[in-house]
Every structure is written in C-alpha cells, then in structure tokens.
Amino acid sequence: MSNNREVAKLAGVSVATVSRALQKPELVSLKTRNKVLSAIKKLDYRPNLMAAKFRSGKSGNLVVLVPTVANLFFARVISGMQEEAHKRSYSILLCNTFGNPEMEEGYAKMVHTFQADGVIQLRAYNPFGAEDAGGNAALPMVNACEVLDDTTVPTVALDNRAAARAMTEHLLQLGHRRIAVIKGPKSSPLTRDRLAGYRDALEEAGIAFDESLLCPGDFTLHSGHKAAGVLIDLNERPTAIFCENDEMAIGAIQRIKQSGLRVPDDISVAGFDDIAFAPFSDPPLTTIAQPAEEFGSTAVSLLIDLLEGRIKKAPKVILPFELVVRASTGPASIEETLQ
C-alpha cells in the first residue's frame, strides 16, 4: 500500500504538498496539484484515515446506545441519525444494549479510548456514571427520546405529558370515564410523564384516579396482550385502554378480540408512536405520532455541535407530537356514559 511519501517522490514534491493538495487544494498551484493527482492515480493511493484521525485526535465516530434496534420506533430514530451523521461526515457505531447499564458503560468508554467522539443515549441513564458527579466538565453526550431530567447534557424529547394528556382528553371527549393505562417499565421517566399527562386530563375532567386501572407492560406485543387480559377481567371493566406504545396496543387489541369483545365498540384502544403497523391494525390504531427520524437527526446534530464547540448551554429540544385519530377509539356506549 502506497503512502504519502511515495506519492511525493513520484510527483517530485514534498509530503506537505501532497497533503495540502488533498486538504487545501487552493494553497497549491494548479500545475503542482495536477502532478500530485496523477501520481496519486498512478499509485492508486488512498490516504490512511486512521492515521489522520489518530493525529487529529478525532475519530469521527458517534456511539449510539439503543435498548433494542428491533423496535420500529428506535429503528426510525436510528435511520434519522444515520442520515444526519452521513451528511456531516460522521459514522454511527451502533450498540444494542438491552438497557443493560454495564454494557452501556462499556460502550461509553469508547470515548475515553478515543474510538468515538461522543455518545447518544436513547435511555434515561447516564452511561458515564459517577464521572459526572462533579458535574463540571460537559460530557460528550446527548440524551434523546427517553431523557433524564436532572441532566446537564443536551436532550431531545417529546412533551410526553402533554401528548398523554391530549390522548386522554380525546378519550374523555368520546365519553369514556374508566380509562385504563398499559404502562411501560416502571423505572422509565417516559412512563412517569405519560402517566402524569393522563392524570392531568382526568383531574381536569373531575374524574378520580383509580390505581387499579394501571397495568404494567414492557413495550412488547406480548405484554400488551397479557395486560389487556388482566384489564378485561376486572370487576369494573374499563371502556378504553391507553397503551404507552403501539406494540402493546396491537397486542391488547388482539386479546380483546379473542375475548369476543369488539374494538372500539366495547373497548377503545389507543397507542403511542404511530409505527408503520398502526394504520394497518384492525381496527386502525388511534395513536400519537412522533417525528422519530427527527429525534435521530436532531440528536446527532446537537452532539456534533457540542463536540465541535458550537454549543454553550445544553439545549433541551422538545419535538412536536400529533394526535392521530383512527378507528380503534370510538364513543363509549350509552350506559357507560350515563353511569
């Protein structure tokens, strides 16, 4: 493999000129530049970017910590990241962590060993751990989708509380009074915020909060299916179920139909995320649309700006949501409304 010096020799110039001809062509005369370029061509020279990166101290890599790529929402987020990173000449090092803190910490350490310049974390956990204790130095990190609230790093999030409130209000307007919630993992701030939005709406409508209508889930189809089974068997069955993501909603719909009940006639079901399958469920799913790709591109953009020193104070970006009403939610039956 040919290098700098061989090209210089063949072109009859110095290595500095070769380097300049490639990096800052305007500093090199046309004649010289052509000599260099033809030498490069003749030798089939390719600059060793590992060397360049090593010298510059910038790897050009961004570590992305994602609980699981096998999730349509995260997949779209990653897609958005990839596109933005590519535009900005950065690469994405994808790390599936299954939400495992040790694994997240391990990958975050790639920054310490100069294998990556920064980290995007899609979960509410600081993989740099105690290191941040002092809170002094800005961590090369952006927190997106599910964010920590006490963090000093840039974040990209949805106003989950407002979104959940909007969805709950939609259900209330349809006359529902017993609205169940299938939650995400209990440690998640995302779940906490969505639940807060749900309670906001209930309170405003003067409806008492009923703990028994909350059911835990883990964002998978199966957990939605299982949770719906529990809710159906309640003494006072809910007339609507608000699921914290679409997968659980689709699982819940199946379970409800298996019980011989109808959606939305007997029970309305709402989701969150608006994944590609949402309009194709039966009935099509009422949900909250999130700009998933934008989460990714914004996170990457913020991280690069941070790394390149264009950011002073950690911004907290809030992306917009949209209530998408489809056929899985409908009016509560008359008896219910009158209760």
Place this chain on the structure above:
Amino acid sequence: MSNNREVAKLAGVSVATVSRALQKPELVSLKTRNKVLSAIKKLDYRPNLMAAKFRSGKSGNLVVLVPTVANLFFARVISGMQEEAHKRSYSILLCNTFGNPEMEEGYAKMVHTFQADGVIQLRAYNPFGAEDAGGNAALPMVNACEVLDDTTVPTVALDNRAAARAMTEHLLQLGHRRIAVIKGPKSSPLTRDRLAGYRDALEEAGIAFDESLLCPGDFTLHSGHKAAGVLIDLNERPTAIFCENDEMAIGAIQRIKQSGLRVPDDISVAGFDDIAFAPFSDPPLTTIAQPAEEFGSTAVSLLIDLLEGRIKKAPKVILPFELVVRASTGPASIEETLQ
C-alpha cells in the same frame, strides 16, 4: 491526557514495559506490573486505541450495508450482528443505504481508507464494483440474506426456493389452485428464488403457471395493500395469496377485509419472515420463520474469520427455515376445489 511515556516515567520503567504490562502481562514481573498499574491508576491513563489501531493497521470496524433498518427483519439481523461483533471485540458501523449503489460504494470505500476492515452487504450488489473484475484478491466482504450467486465471497442465505416451495405446497394441500404471489422488487434474486420455489410446487401438482397471478410489491405494508386490491379485482380471483414478506401480507389482509372478504374463508394469505407482528395480525399469519439473528451473527463470524485469515474457500452457509402455520391460511372453499 496522559500517555505511554508519562506512565513509564512515573512507574520508573520504559514504555515497552508499560505496553507489555497491558498487552502481555505474563511477560512482566508481578512487581513491575504493579508499579505500572498503580501509575496508570494515578494518572487515570487510558490507552489511545486510535493510535494502536493505526499502528496495527486494523480498525476493528465492520461496515454493515442495510437497505433500511426500519424493517423488522433487518433489525433482528443487525441485532444478531451487534451481539456477535461485541463478543469478538469488533464494532459495527451501521450504514442505511436505501439500496442506493453509489451510497453502498461510498461506504465500502471505508475499507480502502482503513476506517473499516470489512463489509457485510445485505443486498445482492457488490459495492466494490468493477474492482472485483479480475476476481483475484478475496474481497473483505460477506454477503448475507439476499445474496449474489456468482460471488466469490462468503454468503449466508436461506434456501428461499425450498421455503417458497414448502409454503406453496401447504397452500396446495389446503386445496388452493389459484395461488397469487405478491412479489418483492423484481431485480431481487430473493424474489426470483421464491418464485422458482412457487413454480416448482405448482409444476409438481400439475397446475399451470399463470402470469396474471403475479403482482409486484416492494416489501412495504402499502405495497401489499395495493397489490391485494389488484388481485381481488381479477376476473378469476385467487383463493390464496403468497406474499414474499410479512409486511405485505399484513397489508394484503387489511385490503381483503376492507373489500368485505374474509381471511382465510374467502382468501388465504401467507407471508414470509415471521416478524413479531405475524402472530398478532388478525388472523394470525401463516409464514416462513427465518433465524434472523443467526443471519447476522453468522455473517459477522464469517467476516471476522475471513479477515483474520481463518478461511480459505468462501463458504456458502444455508440457514434453516420453518413453515409456521397460523390462522391466515385455511381450506379452499368447496366450489374452488372442484373447479
């Protein structure tokens, strides 16, 4: 940031000893090793792996070219890759290419510039292009999922022809005679092979191949929905539709139900892939299960073996499939069977 030499100085040893204490501890006496380790601790030294990689000429990165991550099958494949790469101390550079050859070629060039050691391509296209013309040097590449047949690189694939044949036979056994196919993009070998398997089964059953029962798609929910619309309106409507992936099958089922027809009573629908949503569609989808994660882990494993010189001849790995019969396929109606 502290380096090699500072550690050496503080520990009162040479840089070579520091390096050895970390890389080959058995070559360093316990006493010296402890001195080095405590110096490392005191200085909070982290070896610059960019430097090490640069020197060794191995980046430890694998480029993964995927048409789109926002696809549940590919997402699982990538998940499998990530896990295997992590085990073997390699990193995955994820590249969403949208099946764009220029983009694929661009990313593949990362190998030339030493940013990556090898490439895993999940599509039937050689991103190293004409370079392979001579077919001399082994390309640092593994082709998985949708593979080229004339390639000299290792491949990981399913016996798509046998799988499609198995599915078609299943439909034939249920009495179907007019079996439509919603295909993938026409340039895909995957589509070609699955179609061949379909024809094998028809031929064996003595049923004439009918071109009008083939409908193009692009593996999306919408394309399945649209294609089903066309098939429903045929003069002689098919009694079963074999879709080349589950997304299209789910799209097709929705379209069929929208026409007031029932699945499987009026039309049976089968998919391919067995994505997480398959058992949750209504009715649950009959499909071909593929070991998606294994595609990923096997591809990574092969590529690393290739890069590290443990492979002589390019292996062609065939992974097993499984016919998963659920409720979306059922017996053809009597009239149909008697026709």
Place this chain on the structure above:
DNA sequence: CATAAAAATGTATCCGGATACATATAAGAT
C-alpha cells in the same frame, strides 16, 4: 561458583498523515 538458558526490561524506530515554521518563488509597487 561458572556458565548457559530463560526471563525481564530498555532503546530506538516505525506507522502515515498533519502542520508549524522556514525557505523559495512569483507578483506587485515605486
């Protein structure tokens, strides 16, 4: 205790671009 063999450590150099600084050449002003 001498000597050979093994183990431990050190010295010097390499990897391949990037670039500060020095030098040389060309263009412009008077």
Place this chain on the structure above:
DNA sequence: ATCTTATATGTATCCGGATACATTTTTATG
C-alpha cells in the same frame, strides 16, 4: 531594477502505542 508582499513549496517533527532487537537480570545446571 528594487523592495515589499503574497503565494508556493519544503523540512522537520509530532501524535501514542507497538515491537524488533539489544541488554540486563534472574534462574537453572553441572
């Protein structure tokens, strides 16, 4: 033609580990 700038090019060095080879120390053997 002379001197000042601007432009172009070259020289030398750095980045931070890895390691071939040299040297020193320790252990084993007769």
